[in-house]
Amino acid sequence: MRPFPQILTERQGQRPPEWLDAVRQNDLPGFHTLAAGIDRDRDAVVTDLILPWRSGVVEGHVNRIKMLKRQMFGRAGFDRLRKRVLLA
Known part of the structure; x- marks a missing residue:
């Protein structure tokens, strides 16, 4: 094999x-x-x-944002989460 x-x-x-x-x-x-x-x-x-196209980069960003969202759950509002996603 x-x-x-x-x-x-x-x-x-x-x-x-x-x-x-x-x-x-x-x-x-x-x-x-x-x-x-x-x-x-x-x-x-x-x-x-x-095909030569891949979605790996997009999936990486999605995983990063989900991780940040889980870390911020219950700690702050949307504005703080948004700022952290944009700065991370």
């Missing part, structure tokens, strides 16, 4: 279907679960491997 990391790092969007078929033929139950999860959302996985 070595080729899967290579598929991800080299962004080979055309290869997951053949990798999934190879997994189904092997006797490795852990990989069967992984393959089933990938197969359920195959279009999204292949699209992510093909």
